[in-house]
Amino acid sequence: MxxxxxxxxxxxxxxxxxxxxxxxxxxxxxxxxxxxxxxxSTRPRLIVLVSVDQLPQDYWRRFGDSLPVDGFFARAANQGSVFTDCHHGHAFTFTGPGHAVLMTGAYPRTSGVIGNSWYDRESNKTLNCVADAEAKTVGGQGAGASAKNLQVPTVGDQMKLAFGPQAKVFAIGWKDRSPILTAGRLADAAYWFDDDTGHWVTSDAFQSELPGWLRVLNEGRASRAFGGQAWTLLYPAERYHSHVADDNKFEKPGSGLSAAFPHELPAGEDAAYFKRFAISPFASQYTIETARELILREELGRDATPDCLALCLSANDYVGHAFGPHSLEAEDMFYRTDRMLAEFATFLDEQVGAGRWTLALSSDHGVAPIPEYAASLGLEAARSPLGSGKDVQANAEGAVRVRLGVPAGVQPSFVLSADSTQVFLRRDHPRLAGEAFEHAQDAVRDWLLDQPSVADAVTRAELLAEAGAGAPLRAMFHRAFHKQRSGDVLYALKPLQFDAGSLCTSHGSPWNYDTHVPLVFLGARVGITNSSRHVHPGSIAPTLAAILDIEAPAGCEHECLTEALAP
Incomplete structure (x- = not known):
């Protein structure tokens, strides 16, 4: 028992x-x-990237105390995550690579977007970063464009992989490269502005025809409705911090713009209208209005499958290039951007639902002070100290010939192209076989290092050997260097010395004024934090991926900012 x-x-x-x-x-x-x-149920229904072209973090230091309590940036500080020490990590801070890194998390060495354009050895021509000879413009007559040159996927591409075609991915911006490089290859559409016609256009790489709602905007000539309006100061003059006279000799507005407020737009039919329109807050207003219409008509954020929108604002960049970062115009544009984005966030609350959208904001680059203005204060500053790209090419050619003992006039040339950041050698030159190729690189580098305005120069051979990769500036060169697309010698000028061409100022350097940009997260699954930790704009991609519970894009080289995530 x-x-x-x-x-x-x-x-x-x-x-x-x-x-x-x-x-x-x-x-x-x-x-x-x-x-x-x-x-x-808590996953956001709409992810929004706001990229404000040429928005230096320095503006918060200089103008932050004049921001209103009901503005976008105040809302982000109180309800979201703000990172105040965010820097781009690549050496050449241009619009193309700056936008590519935001939604891929990849440096130029990986994304393939090394500049706004670069010399292409295969075609022996300068290639725009979004050029695509096989693509055709839809809704306009311009050259075709696509994300063909972007070698890694975006957050939007990753959403298509994770959620299928039900996930809608769109981007809109004034320039073609901004929306295309933030949208990616699998996007439903990227739209940009054709300033010859005043129409929004796209590429047949995305759509075979424009949607009806966008055709209505174009055919209704909506972009011309701002004709005759004047850009005036948003706030009383005493609220502004600019210590430079509104009408001063350093600014170069061009396009018939006045040097001081108010800035009046001509009639919508005027030949100069669209050029002036772009250099005003009205361009941002129209871009945001069209983005709102896009959200409504394409029904973004309406169901449980997340959608994505990249909103790219370029007017800040045009204003900065025309008037400089110490101008009354740049300051007023900052305040107006804050107000417009506050209204846009309220629109998202109403149309998508509070707690159902997540927004990330950053910039592709900052901007340098106007060199003549900096020099007038006693700083060591200069415009185009090495001359034009053609001048650099000619001097580099001479340096190679001296090093190799080849007389002037003997063809073919050794240098194919040069610009403000790199020099391209003729690699198949019969006299550059074997070690001679490295000797030619050394000759160009040494000539550059002999110039008083050059901070550093590095050869392809040194970059491939990862020589000096631990030094901060060299590390930035390494991140900018693409083995197939970059030149054979890369260089950077000293601070406050740069090639701005006919513009009053520019960007493109590895220095703080160009690399230091804002980084903000707001909305669903975002925690409340204010961090001074050193971070990068490329962290937007993995952080948004974490918020969506999807894999970060392949090629992403940046960390997820876990402190930005809600507990």
């Missing part, structure tokens, strides 16, 4: 264990289902 009882008890225990295990599995499955359901 004891044995029978023991066996029965043992059997009963086994059954109990099995039942308990089964119950635990069921409970675990239930919990997993509930967790998944809960996760999906």
């Amino acid at each position: 004891v044995r029978v009882a023991t066996r029965w008890i043992a059997a009963a225990r086994s059954v109990f264990v099995l039942v308990a295990i089964g119950a635990a599995i069921a409970a675990s499955s239930h919990a997993a289902e509930n967790a998944a359901a809960s996760s999906e």
